[in-house]
């Protein structure tokens with residue numbers, strides 16, 4: 069099982085123009101291709117940079133490629149074309165599983181390649197452009213990739229029937245072997261014949277009870293290459309003539325270059341050019357170390373007149389002042405004010421959430437090669453259509469002159485899904501300004517990454533709730549203040565309605581609990597700090613505010629936190645389902661040893677339902693130690709349960725790291741953190757034991773990359789609240805003292 | 811003995827090549843011409859084209875660049891080329907032996923990887939640990955692996971894979 073990234077091969081197959089292809093076969097293949105793809109964007113044969121390809125050689129022209137998602141070749145390989153970036157979430161494995169299932173391929177014959185940028189063929193069916201985010205990768209492809217596999221299988225079966233003079237219904241395919249009576253062949257043996265068969269309009273999909281791959285845990289396609297250092301990320305793209313560039317970036321958000329002095333930088337061995345681009349000052353060198361030293365040696369005078377000069381303290385203070393004023397309504401049920409008047413008890417809590425950097429372990433990077441007439445780009449592109457468009461705009465080239473190659477990415481967590489494609493843009497600016505045809509690799513340092521903005525925004529919340537004399541919640545008023553992630557992006561028209569950025573209130577405005585009088589209000593504020601979605605987006609803060617508040621209220625009401633929730637979830641069986649499952653598996657209600665506390669939270673995001681129960685103790689120094697997290701998820705059909713479990717484990721670790729210690733702070737506009745010392749992340753010794761349980765389901769699959777992340781913070785906070793009585797209202801948790809109060 | 815010229819260093823303005831440094835890389839003697847203060851990480855990646863060793867922080871804070879120097883796990887972003895003269899450097903591309911085989915087999919068996927970017931460093935750190943302690947406890951693992959960041963948070967599987975590898979190795 070191998071995986072390569074060289075999409076040049078694919079464009080070759082799809083356009084069917086290899087010079088050595090036999091004309092008659094070419095014709096039939098081309099007909100097959102054109103029939104399906106219509107007048108879609110047709111790219112030229114990519115000329116791979118020497119040494120940059122993933123290794124796969126152009127396959128024989130006579131392969132079965134009835135749609136843009138797979139190629140069955142005579143060498144018996146089945147190459148699944150992965151339209152989404154794989155940044156660790158398992159997109160390649162997941163999409164390959166769907167094809168293998170319907171094609172009845174053998175898992176060992178499956179290979180994967182990333183698709184070229186092409187919004188016609190490879191768009192995300194949930195967005196209309198090519199790109200992935202919002203945990204939509206598998207969900208939008210579920211039927212599409214299964215149909216792709218079923219189409220190829222139907223054609224192979226038809227070809228076998230014709231060849232063997234048997235009825236198609238007498239041909240069987242299992243584990244890559246096509247057979248009928250005593251006749252049998254491999255899928256690949258029939259690829260050429262099958263390409264001449266007509267493409268079925270609506271091939272039948274399997275009955276889920278016949279699934280052999282979906283719902284079973286087959287090994288990832290990328291484990292071996294990634295365990296042996298063989299996988300090539302963007303940073304690993306190399307050619308003999310490649311240049312490496314770094315950028316001296318503004319020390320304040322919104323500052324621009326006034327003047328710069330490159331004399332010291334130019335003395336550094338390897339530095340060949342220092343030039344200004346809109347994003348800062350670029351240092352181009354023949355090697356990485358030269359580019360890194362050069363970046364430090366350039367002296368820049370900045371124009372800070374338009375820059376954000378506030379510190380995070382000032383920003384938070386300004387936001388908090390708005391908590392006293394009504395915001396724009398995101399949801400309004402019943403009459404909250406009237407309900408507060410009749411409530412037996414009214415309780416209020418404010419919450420503060422800091423800026424968070426994504427800090428994928430591979431810092432942002434992008435390779436551009438252009439001769440001024442055409443260009444090729446290699447990067448871990450999460451939004452191919454936007455990145456491709458940005459490159460065309462900067463380079464002044466037509467779409468067909470620019471090829472974007474998607475490369476395995478060393479994490480993203482949202483950071484590479486960037487509407488303004490700034491890391492592609494700046495790389496194109498450098499290549500253009502430099503003006504030579506050598507490829508240029510632009511790399512960010514960790515400092516560039518941590519200080520570079522595009523954070524999860526700061527938010528402050530206030531939840532005021534009223535309980536009746538029986539301890540039922542009769543009023544709930546939730547106010548949120550923060551920056552809009554979506555404003556100014558191409559997603560604005562879809563995701564901002566009536567001036568409410570859905571991503572600011574998601575997780576709060578759809579609170580599932582049966583509360584008759586409920587409002588959710590939003591103040592959208594402006595700050596000069598660029599912000600972005602961070603794994604699970606709005607839920608990163610709304611899940612905590614709502615679920616921690618529920619425990620605060622449960623305690624006031626003298627109720628058990630699980631029962632308290634279940635009583636309000638009668639209309640939301642999937643929430644209730646995961647909650648009950650987690651409670652059962654965690655042994656909710658059993659007595660805990662001294663010094664151990666237990667907390668629960670449940671939350672839906674990206675159409676998946678997750679409940680978590682955290683067992684927490686305190687270290688000597690009073691900081692929380694999360695020992696165990698039991699996680700139940702309902703994500704519809706779990707295409708690969710082990711990948712689902714891995715995403716829960718990883719999502720929990722990611723959320724927990726931020727909960728415990730994640731914060732980007734600014735003083736007079738300057739970011740105070742720069743690397744993993746100031747912005748520390750979860751480490752091995754802090755990783756809890758995670759147990760994942762999946763609710764069996766026949767519903768269509770929903771997201772798993774994000775939904776595990778937001779739930780751990782309130783689950784841990786609720787454990788600490790139950791054990792110490794301390795509320796976690798300011799994040800990260802280092803802002804609270806949990807010790808000695810109970 | 812292979813002599814690898816520095817990546818394009820002959821084209822620098824100064825026209826100067828660095829000094830020659832000779833060391834053993836993955837069991838083979840190599841000579842590199844580069845500035846002696848160049849971090850080993852960039853010598854490996856740029857000059858020797860071994861890109862399995864990764865850059866994550868450049869400051870000894872993440873472990874993505876972990877290699878073995880005379881059999882011990884070190885951060886190659888903190889080691890200068892001059893420090894490896896006449897010494898043994900092993901990278902993910904060249905790591906061999908029972909322990910490495912057991913570690914990589916366990917990694918694949920448990921599908922440890924997600925994005926994979928940290929995993930060369932994790933594997934090298936794990937091999938380093940098992941070379942010193944055949945049956946590490948959870949505490950041993952915490953101590954040896956805390957410097958290796960995984961932003962995908964695959965820690966639980968890394969821990970399990972180290973135990974799994976230990977099980978398959980003779981005591």
Ligand code: FES
Nearest residue numbers: 866867868873887
């Ligand atoms: S790159 Fe060397 S420790 Fe991070």
Ligand code: FES
Nearest residue numbers: 926928960961962
């Ligand atoms: S697998 Fe992504 S950083 Fe470890």
